[in-house]
Amino acid sequence: MNTRDRSLMTSSHWGTYHVDVEDGRVTGLRAFEEDPDPSPIGPGIVDVLEGETRITQPMVRKSWLDGGPGTDGHLRGADEFVPVSWDEAHRLVGDELDRVKREFGNQAIFAGSYGWASAGRFHHAQSQLKRFLNCIGGFTRSKNTYSFAAAEVVVPHVLGTFRGHLDRSTSWDSIASECELFVAFGGVPLKNGQISQGGLGAHVQKSGVQAAHEAGVRFVNISPLRSDVMDGMGADWIALRPSTDAALLIGLAHCLLDEGLHDQAFLDSHTTGFDRYAAYLTGVEDGIVKSAEWAAEICGIEAARIRDLARQMGAKRTMISVAWALTRQDHGEQPFWAAIALAAMVGQIGLPGTGLGFGYSAMNNIGMNRHLINYAEVPQGHNPVPDFIPVARITDMLERPGDSFDYDGTAYTYPDIRLVWWAGGNPFHHHQDLNRMRRAWAKPETIIANEWCWNALALHADIVLPCTTPLERADIAMSPKDPYLVAMDQAVSPVGDARDDHEIFKGIARHMGVEERFTEGRSPAEWQRWIWDVSRQQAAQEGVSLPDWDTFQEAGWIRVPAPETPRVLMQEFRADPVAHPLATPSGRIEIFSETIASFGYDDCPGHPFWAEPAEWLGEAAGDELHMISNQPRNKLHSQLDHGAVSRADRPQGVEPVMMHPDDAAARGVEAGQIVRLFNARGACLAQVQISDEIRPGVIQIATGAWYRPDGDTCTHGNPNVLTLDKGTSRLAQGPIAHSCLVRVEAAEDMPT
Numbered sequence: 237m238n239t240r241d242r243s244l245m246t247s248s249h250w251g252t253y254h255v256d257v258e259d260g261r262v263t264g265l266r267a268f269e270e271d272p273d274p275s276p277i278g279p280g281i282v283d284v285l286e287g288e289t290r291i292t293q294p295m296v297r298k299s300w301l302d303g304g305p306g307t308d309g310h311l312r313g314a315d316e317f318v319p320v321s322w323d324e325a326h327r328l329v330g331d332e333l334d335r336v337k338r339e340f341g342n343q344a345i346f347a348g349s350y351g352w353a354s355a356g357r358f359h360h361a362q363s364q365l366k367r368f369l370n371c372i373g374g375f376t377r378s379k380n381t382y383s384f385a386a387a388e389v390v391v392p393h394v395l396g397t398f399r400g401h402l403d404r405s406t407s408w409d410s411i412a413s414e415c416e417l418f419v420a421f422g423g424v425p426l427k428n429g430q431i432s433q434g435g436l437g438a439h440v441q442k443s444g445v446q447a448a449h450e451a452g453v454r455f456v457n458i459s460p461l462r463s464d465v466m467d468g469m470g471a472d473w474i475a476l477r478p479s480t481d482a483a484l485l486i487g488l489a490h491c492l493l494d495e496g497l498h499d500q501a502f503l504d505s506h507t508t509g510f511d512r513y514a515a516y517l518t519g520v521e522d523g524i525v526k527s528a529e530w531a532a533e534i535c536g537i538e539a540a541r542i543r544d545l546a547r548q549m550g551a552k553r554t555m556i557s558v559a560w561a562l563t564r565q566d567h568g569e570q571p572f573w574a575a576i577a578l579a580a581m582v583g584q585i586g587l588p589g590t591g592l593g594f595g596y597s598a599m600n601n602i603g604m605n606r607h608l609i610n611y612a613e614v615p616q617g618h619n620p621v622p623d624f625i626p627v628a629r630i631t632d633m634l635e636r637p638g639d640s641f642d643y644d645g646t647a648y649t650y651p652d653i654r655l656v657w658w659a660g661g662n663p664f665h666h667h668q669d670l671n672r673m674r675r676a677w678a679k680p681e682t683i684i685a686n687e688w689c690w691n692a693l694a695l696h697a698d699i700v701l702p703c704t705t706p707l708e709r710a711d712i713a714m715s716p717k718d719p720y721l722v723a724m725d726q727a728v729s730p731v732g733d734a735r736d737d738h739e740i741f742k743g744i745a746r747h748m749g750v751e752e753r754f755t756e757g758r759s760p761a762e763w764q765r766w767i768w769d770v771s772r773q774q775a776a777q778e779g780v781s782l783p784d785w786d787t788f789q790e791a792g793w794i795r796v797p798a799p800e801t802p803r804v805l806m807q808e809f810r811a812d813p814v815a816h817p818l819a820t821p822s823g824r825i826e827i828f829s830e831t832i833a834s835f836g837y838d839d840c841p842g843h844p845f846w847a848e849p850a851e852w853l854g855e856a857a858g859d860e861l862h863m864i865s866n867q868p869r870n871k872l873h874s875q876l877d878h879g880a881v882s883r884a885d886r887p888q889g890v891e892p893v894m895m896h897p898d899d900a901a902a903r904g905v906e907a908g909q910i911v912r913l914f915n916a917r918g919a920c921l922a923q924v925q926i927s928d929e930i931r932p933g934v935i936q937i938a939t940g941a942w943y944r945p946d947g948d949t950c951t952h953g954n955p956n957v958l959t960l961d962k963g964t965s966r967l968a969q970g971p972i973a974h975s976c977l978v979r980v981e982a983a984e985d986m987p988t
């Protein structure tokens with residue numbers, strides 16, 4: 237614990253705080269003095285560190301304990317739990333791993349374990365889990381993210397890399413000084429800028445947007461929600477139908493081409509395959525002209541607005557920004573590819589303040605000018621098991637072992653999973669069609685979860701290993717996405733019998749005879765110092781000098797100064813595409829990709845295209861509404877949903893849903909009323925909020941409410957009981973939460 241002459245500090249994905257402790261208990265989290273716009277999310281942890289939602293000892297599901305692995309999997313979520321000692325837990329887990337390995341092989345262990353866990357470079361739950369499993373022969377893993385799987389797979393074909401460009405987004409200072417028109421597909425909602433993965437020191441998204449606005453940049457908010465660009469900016473609001481952005485982008489491209497506003501010289505020098513796309517735009521390919529009128533019909537907006545926007549883009553210094561949310565829709569590859577094609581036609585890619593941006597809507601770090609330092613992480617070792625799934629194909633995998641699936645040009649087979657292990661993620665939050673997932677979840681013989689709170693993941697596991705929160709262990713917040721490095725102090729002792737994830741794996745490793753391999757003889761403190769020392773060398777290579785460990789610990793935090801010149805995405809490629817080619821087959825922007833075309837996927841051909849989503853307003857019954865389940869303003873995903881900050885926004889214990897007054901009137905429901913959102917997949921309760929800041933026919937309910945099933949109804953308001961579990965396409969197989977139709981009716985019973 238802290239013996240230094242400074243206050244205790246902690247860091248989280250939502251910011252840095254000082255921790256107040258009295259009598260060994262955390263009493264409050266205070267904003268960090270360097271943060272101009274601190275997030276209110278942090279203090280939400282204080283009242284739930286202890287209490288009935290905290291898991292304080294290892295727990296085993298009763299039927300599993302009595303009958304052994306595979307007993308009554310359908311009782312997961314309903315069965316009782318029996319407390320066991322840590323020694324017993326180590327033995328049960330270790331022996332079960334040995335059995336599964338022996339009888340089925342390591343690929344029968346699924347530990348994709350997708351999720352955000354907590355900030356902290358060493359105690360990163362997923363890294364610890366994977367390192368441990370690699371010490372015993374490996375596991376089936378998952379690829380890509382729920383955030384933007386479709387982009388992660390399609391954009392490398394088009395621009396050579398996706399994540400590389402993400403980290404190099406043009407910075408706000410460059411936008412403020414050079415941009416005239418900022419066209420934001422999915423907006424730039426400030427609620428999301430509270431977050432940066434791995435911890436952050438200062439929230440700068442708001443000041444970035446404000447400075448651009450004050451410098452005269454005009455924002456266009458293309459979204460079903462007006463609030464996706466902050467009030468007071470005078471943004472134009474184009475409230476299109478959800479999941480139709482690809483059509484709008486294609487329609488805009490046609491307007492540019494039709495009116496000769498495109499930059500043919502840039503297309504000639506920096507891209508390949510524009511002629512093939514032009515044949516699609518003009519209808520030579522399929523007989524359909526992708527005109528403004530065509531797009532208007534699909535998007536539910538006026539053709540004149542589309543044409544007007546295209547003309548502005550052709551005339552002004554323009555930034556085209558696409559929200560990651562646009563990948564989380566059916567055919568989610570297309571909005572990103574079509575945005576790249578449109579930006580190439582506008583011809584400003586690689587110029588200061590303009591061109592193209594991915595996810596200014598998404599996190600604090602996008603558009604932040606900072607050094608990119610490759611800080612050290614806990615080495616995960618080598619996983620000899622080749623099996624994987626695209627991250628969102630979990631239910632398919634559990635339902636259909638041995639079946640084949642397509643992914644990025646190759647056909648693979650789903651492994652037969654016997655044991656599932658999650659540490660640091662919550663599939664009962666992040667996955668779609670949760671009732672279907674819950675049924676598939678009954679199949680594996682054993683499910684293990686490392687968790688600190690009794691959320692749906694813990695409740696649906698067989699063996700629950702209680703872990704600490706960052707306030708109960710020492711660590712370093714050190715993210716390549718943020719300039720602040722923060723000492724995360726241990727503020728209090730572990731609650732109950734909770735242990736650090738590392739300590740949990742170490743105990744199991746000891747039982748299995750691989751402790752030395754897992755720890756390499758280092759204590760957590762020694763590992764952290766190792767991470768610091770290696771990172772210092774990495775920073776030096778970037779010309780950044782970090783202090784030694786003791787100096788850092790004394791100070792509690794340091795800030796790496798920002799680079800002096802603004803960052804401009806793809807600047808070198810722009811300047812000289814021959815000397816600085818992209819990592820695509822042609823070295824250029826691939827508006828047509830021979831590689832993708834060669835896969836022969838009907839749902840992802842060789843150039844951007846429009847395809848009707850599986851669910852959307854264009855094919856909806858009169859009483860169906862499109863549901864947007866976007867990121868919650870008052871928490872990160874499901875984390876701290878049970879805490880005071882999140883609960884305060886839910887006075888009746890049910891998640892709010894936003895509806896247009898016309899839609900509420902048509903259903904005879906009023907503000908504050910509890911309603912039932914439902915479709916063939918399930919239902920959830922929600923509390924009505926009425927606003928004309930949402931497109932009629934669309935409702936919005938944030939993700940994050942803990943799944944609380946009563947039959948197929950979530951009484952708490954988790955929208956993932958309604959969302960569709962289907963891949964974006966055979967290319968990326970990403971999740972499509974945002975393409976979802978529901979009906980709404982007054983609920984007969986109020987929840988108790």
Ligand SMILES: Nc1nc2c(c(=O)[nH]1)N[C@H]1C(S)=C(S)[C@@H](COP(=O)(O)OP(=O)(O)OC[C@H]3O[C@@H](n4cnc5c(=O)[nH]c(N)nc54)[C@H](O)[C@@H]3O)O[C@H]1N2
Nearest residue numbers: 351352354361382383660661662666686865873874875973
């Ligand atoms: N409908 C809909 N669904 C979505 C989305 C959407 O927009 N709409 N968004 C998707 C996106 S982008 C994402 S990234 C996912 C997010 O999905 P997740 O990342 O899975 O969600 P979290 O709630 O952050 O889950 C993190 C879990 O880790 C636990 N945890 C925290 N610290 C520790 C620790 O130190 N050790 C261990 N063992 N556990 C810890 C927390 O209690 C929590 O249960 O959701 C996806 N799902």
Ligand SMILES: Nc1nc2c(c(=O)[nH]1)N[C@H]1C(S)=C(S)[C@@H](COP(=O)(O)OP(=O)(O)OC[C@H]3O[C@@H](n4cnc5c(=O)[nH]c(N)nc54)[C@H](O)[C@@H]3O)O[C@H]1N2
Nearest residue numbers: 383422428431458478479559560561597598866867872873
């Ligand atoms: N407070 C908070 N911030 C977060 C998170 C959180 O849980 N809480 N999660 C973080 C994570 S993991 C991620 S990946 C990012 C995600 O960042 P985003 O993907 O940008 O986040 P979303 O809130 O899902 O979507 C942004 C907006 O897109 C709009 N939108 C939805 N569908 C459509 C559509 O079809 N077309 C158009 N044009 N707009 C649409 C919605 O109105 C929504 O408000 O956010 C991060 N930031």
Ligand SMILES: [Mo]
Nearest residue numbers: 381382383384
């Ligand atoms: Mo995400």
